[in-house]
Amino acid sequence: MNRIFAGGLMALTLLLAGCFSPSDGLPAGEEAYRVIPVQSEDGALREYRIGVLDVLSIRTFQEPELTFDQIAVTSAGTINFPFIGELNVIGKTPQTLSDEIEAGLGTRYIRDPQVVVGVVSSAAQRVTVDGEVVQPGVYEIAGTSSLIESVARARGLKFTGVDDEVIVFRMIEGERHGAVFDLRAIREGRAPDPEIIGGDRIVVGYSALRGAWEDFKSAAPVFNVFRRF
Structure with a gap:
């Protein structure tokens, strides 16, 4: 009976957790690269953009x-x-x-x-890496970086991270823009690695399925205690 209750509770958690995604409405695929482009093929840096404390x-x-x-x-x-x-x-x-x-x-x-x-x-250029990464924080970069490099600075994704829902936020002409990238496709060479510049914020999405599984495993010893009585 306890197993049935636990299974039902887990299914309900998954259903509720999957109802909303922070990437909803943000451009993805080819549209994402129009917002956050890759570095030019000749390796030239993008034109400098003014940052705070410059x-x-x-x-x-x-x-x-x-x-x-x-x-x-x-x-x-x-x-x-x-x-x-x-x-x-x-x-x-x-x-x-x-x-x-x-x-x-x-x-x-x-x-x-x-x-x-x-x-x-120029003030030290910094990139914020947040969300489901091992070591979220603010990291200094020299000039520019890439999405792969920036996530690596944060020690990569946690078990609960979603590698096809990595959001990059950037201030462009005084307005905040965001775009969604597939980190797995970039790693496998199926998509280009977007250029990251100072002031960008990277947010790695959360897997409700993996999170619920982690919670279930953590709660499993508790259910075992109840079964003994």
Whole structure:
């Protein structure tokens, strides 16, 4: 009787646990690589994207009051610029930010402004690896990494990890985007390994089936105790 009860409880747990997935609605397959692409075939790095605590230089041609040798990005990913105010800069390229400042100044204040944004110093680039990995945490990378390399830094997947439901989140032009990748297909060479950049967050999905099995095995000694009485 105890076995029947345990089996029924386990089946109900599996049914309830499988009703929701955090990857629902996110692009997968070929669509995922449009959001999080692979490194170019010639090995060239993607254009740098500004991160929190970076130090920028902003030079406005013939406008010394609008020229700064150093301006720090806040922990919230913003800077304050004269006449424009607070700008969200995280995830933007220096060229994109240059264009945005030119547009803001040109609207009211300066005729045909010319702005150049540079990166004086870059804060250590970090990638967060979370979810069903052995050692979740924040890991430093030099420039860029790949999905396989980033997951390996976290010591790989736990037993309850789902290798075909690995989500990468990235800030692009100030907006958060996500995409789902099949780590098994990447390992086997059936899919390309997407490029991971500083600021990305990787979340490995949870297997409700394996999790319920782990819970069942943990509870098994308890059921055996009851059977003795």
